[in-house]
Amino acid sequence: MLEARPHEPASLSDASSVNRDDVESRLDPITGNWTIFAPHRGQRPEEFVPPKDFVGKQIRCPFCPGNESETPPPVWVGRVVEDDSSHDVLDPSSFQSAKNDWSVRVVPNKFPAVGDASPRSHHAPKPPREASLFTRRPLTGGHEVIIESRSHATSLSQLDVAEIQLAFLAFRDRIRYWRGVPGIAYVTAFKNAGARAGASLRHTHSQLIATDRVPSAVASMIDRMIRHRVSSGCCLLCDLVRAELKARQRVVWRDKSLIAYCPFASHLPMLVRVTTLEHQACYEDLDDLMIESAARLVRRVVAWLEKIRPGTAYNFCLHTRPPGTQDPPDSFHWSIDIFPRITQIAGFEWGSHCMINPVLPEIAASKFRACAREEDPRRLR
Ligand SMILES: [Zn+2]
Numbered sequence: 309m310l311e312a313r314p315h316e317p318a319s320l321s322d323a324s325s326v327n328r329d330d331v332e333s334r335l336d337p338i339t340g341n342w343t344i345f346a347p348h349r350g351q352r353p354e355e356f357v358p359p360k361d362f363v364g365k366q367i368r369c370p371f372c373p374g375n376e377s378e379t380p381p382p383v384w385v386g387r388v389v390e391d392d393s394s395h396d397v398l399d400p401s402s403f404q405s406a407k408n409d410w411s412v413r414v415v416p417n418k419f420p421a422v423g424d425a426s427p428r429s430h431h432a433p434k435p436p437r438e439a440s441l442f443t444r445r446p447l448t449g450g451h452e453v454i455i456e457s458r459s460h461a462t463s464l465s466q467l468d469v470a471e472i473q474l475a476f477l478a479f480r481d482r483i484r485y486w487r488g489v490p491g492i493a494y495v496t497a498f499k500n501a502g503a504r505a506g507a508s509l510r511h512t513h514s515q516l517i518a519t520d521r522v523p524s525a526v527a528s529m530i531d532r533m534i535r536h537r538v539s540s541g542c543c544l545l546c547d548l549v550r551a552e553l554k555a556r557q558r559v560v561w562r563d564k565s566l567i568a569y570c571p572f573a574s575h576l577p578m579l580v581r582v583t584t585l586e587h588q589a590c591y592e593d594l595d596d597l598m599i600e601s602a603a604r605l606v607r608r609v610v611a612w613l614e615k616i617r618p619g620t621a622y623n624f625c626l627h628t629r630p631p632g633t634q635d636p637p638d639s640f641h642w643s644i645d646i647f648p649r650i651t652q653i654a655g656f657e658w659g660s661h662c663m664i665n666p667v668l669p670e671i672a673a674s675k676f677r678a679c680a681r682e683e684d685p686r687r688l689r
């Protein structure tokens with residue numbers, strides 16, 4: 309049985325040997341976007357890009373059992389019970405790396421992209437006179453790594469169902485933790501699988517970033533959702549899901565509670581969106597059963613994707629209502645987007661911020677449905 313308990317994180321400043329004081333964000337006055345500068349991230353180990361003096365030896369995987377001392381102490385530990393595939397959440401403060409008794413663990417990122425959430429006055433340099441054009445701010449929050457398996461697997465599709473369910477419960481518990489931290493405005497979980505997707509280590513893992521600011525693109529998305537809610541009285545994503553179910557051609561999968569579909573205006577090829585049929589603003593408010601079902605569905609989508617494009621790199625991004633959002637009409641609706649890295653973002657896209665997608669979502673959905681049909685024809689709608 310799962311027993312979720314609130315856990316205090318290990319001290320983030322103790323957890324990392326790198327200097328987080330160099331993290332700052334700068335505002336581009338032309339675009340209104342903030343860019344995060346985290347120079348220490350250049351020190352990360354790169355499994356996919358060996359150093360110049362590389363002589364064939366493997367980088368010691370810091371996520372494999374036996375190497376726990378190479379990561380900061382965990383803030384969340386879960387274990388699959390082998391007898392019945394149920395799971396326990398363990399007390400991370402009593403976790404002993406020597407005991408090596410874990411299935412999924414969450415650790416602070418050793419090379420975080422955000423500064424420590426604890427107040428640090430020296431993080432805020434006195435703005436120069438030209439501050440209105442050279443606006444900089446410290447960026448604080450948390451950056452964690454969810455190590456999804458003891459085995460040196462490289463994709464979600466290689467995990468046991470119990471392992472991926474545990475990983476998705478870890479997302480929920482850690483998002484719940486961070487939304488309770490004063491000043492945290494935005495939390496997201498995401499996965500980079502493969503070098504083209506931005507991964508530096510092969511061992512299957514996801515990440516979570518919490519920040520004290522809602523990114524401008526997310527704020528603009530929420531603004532659109534709020535305006536739709538106010539004008540129509542309905543949640544925009546609920547309306548879109550209903551419309552996709554009616555249109556049918558982009559629906560990949562549905563059951564009594566979840567849907568996977570390729571959105572009508574998908575900005576990336578073969579992107580699949582997973583969400584609940586019923587309105588739910590926050591992923592972290594889903595119950596255990598729903599999270600386990602979502603984990604199973606995401607695993608299947610990844611397996612279908614790998615069947616269509618063997619060995620593909622891919623990402624997923626989990627969207628949940630940012631804690632810092634003033635959202636009185638309940639306009640946000642959680643979702644997970646899964647997408648392979650097929651195309652490179654090229655000059656036109658960089659210049660115009662308008663994506664060119666070479667795969668119609670109707671074609672993408674038909675390919676995914678074919679995979680689902682082969683797998684279990686009785687359950688395909
Ligand atoms: Zn490993």
Ligand SMILES: [Zn+2]
Nearest residue numbers: 543546587641
């Ligand atoms: Zn909704």
